[in-house]
Amino acid sequence: MRCRRGRVKEDLTRRLFLYNHMVMQMTLSSASPSDLDAVFAALADPTRRAILARLSDGQASVNELAEPFEMSQPAVSKHLKVLERAGLISRDVDRQRRPAKLEAAPLAAAVQWLEAFRMFWEGSLDQLDVLLATMAQDGKGDS
Amino acid sequence: MADIPTYELERLFAAPPESVWRTWTEADLLARWYGPGVETVIHKLDVRPGGEWLNEMRMTVQSGYQRAEYLEVQPPTRLVMVQSNTDADWNIVANPGMPDWPRAMLLEVTFEAVGEGTQMRLVWSPHEASEAELACFAGVMAQMGGGWESGMAILEEVLASL
Numbered sequence: 001m002r003c004r005r006g007r008v009k010e011d012l013t014r015r016l017f018l019y020n021h022m023v024m025q026m027t028l029s030s031a032s033p034s035d036l037d038a039v040f041a042a043l044a045d046p047t048r049r050a051i052l053a054r055l056s057d058g059q060a061s062v063n064e065l066a067e068p069f070e071m072s073q074p075a076v077s078k079h080l081k082v083l084e085r086a087g088l089i090s091r092d093v094d095r096q097r098r099p100a101k102l103e104a105a106p107l108a109a110a111v112q113w114l115e116a117f118r119m120f121w122e123g124s125l126d127q128l129d130v131l132l133a134t135m136a137q138d139g140k141g142d143s
Numbered sequence: 144m145a146d147i148p149t150y151e152l153e154r155l156f157a158a159p160p161e162s163v164w165r166t167w168t169e170a171d172l173l174a175r176w177y178g179p180g181v182e183t184v185i186h187k188l189d190v191r192p193g194g195e196w197l198n199e200m201r202m203t204v205q206s207g208y209q210r211a212e213y214l215e216v217q218p219p220t221r222l223v224m225v226q227s228n229t230d231a232d233w234n235i236v237a238n239p240g241m242p243d244w245p246r247a248m249l250l251e252v253t254f255e256a257v258g259e260g261t262q263m264r265l266v267w268s269p270h271e272a273s274e275a276e277l278a279c280f281a282g283v284m285a286q287m288g289g290g291w292e293s294g295m296a297i298l299e300e301v302l303a304s305l
């Protein structure tokens with residue numbers, strides 16, 4: 001990334017956008033913000049993250065989800081309930097298989113929040129780097 | 144204490160600890176780097192144990208306010224403070240985007256001379272947090288899977304395939 005100027009600029013623009021987004025989310029307190037707590041709690045489990053990754057390939061029934069994870073159906077159902085409560089998935093109520101489907105919005109919000117959090121420090125320290133270089137330059141000028 | 148989750152960040156700077164220390168303790172310097180891409184206004188900076196740092200970050204829509212109280216000040220090696228989000232009158236408030244986010248965060252910064260540079264280490268952890276706050280912070284950190292990059296990679300992969 002460091003060697004390509006265009007990419008660096010693009011990355012910076014994205015950082016600023018995400019940071020502004022975070023700040024707006026934090027300070028303007030829009031609709032149902034407490035949902036993020038549930039989202040992070042749901043995402044804290046590696047099995048549930050794996051289930052989400054599987055669902056990103058398309059919807060799946062409890063049976064289909066239980067197979068690759070070598071888990072019992074009740075265990076999978078339990079995880080699905082946590083994910084559903086967090087709004088990360090939805091389940092088809094009309095059909096017998098009740099396939100689970102990934103819901104993108106809460107996940108996107110969680111990613112932006114985390115990204116912005118990391119970018120705050122990374123971005124600040126990048127600026128500190130520049131400042132220290134300027135100070136070193138000024139010091140040389142003085143002497 | 145050992146089970147309190149922390150966020151850690153390390154960075155090597157091409158400047159001696161004395162210079163890096165100044166960037167944390169002199170208001171005009173601190174305002175120039177703290178807060179990426181925003182105008183930072185420092186209303187008060189009193190770097191001594193019990194002293195305060197009152198910080199405003201001016202955004203396009205409105206400002207974000209932060210108050211810190213210094214616990215340890217050991218120039219030029221160690222700086223410890225408790226940080227909180229506040230309203231415009233410097234009253235501590237919950238994070239509206241995430242109510243269970245810890246209201247007070249302990250920030251420990253250490254500066255170690257490495258050659259002609261400085262290894263800066265930043266450790267961020269919940270301060271005197273409730274069970275709910277600890278759980279929330281732990282959830283966010285666990286999400287990172289020990290490293291921010293790896294956690295982000297998993298989520299980005301999921302999102303990219305939508």
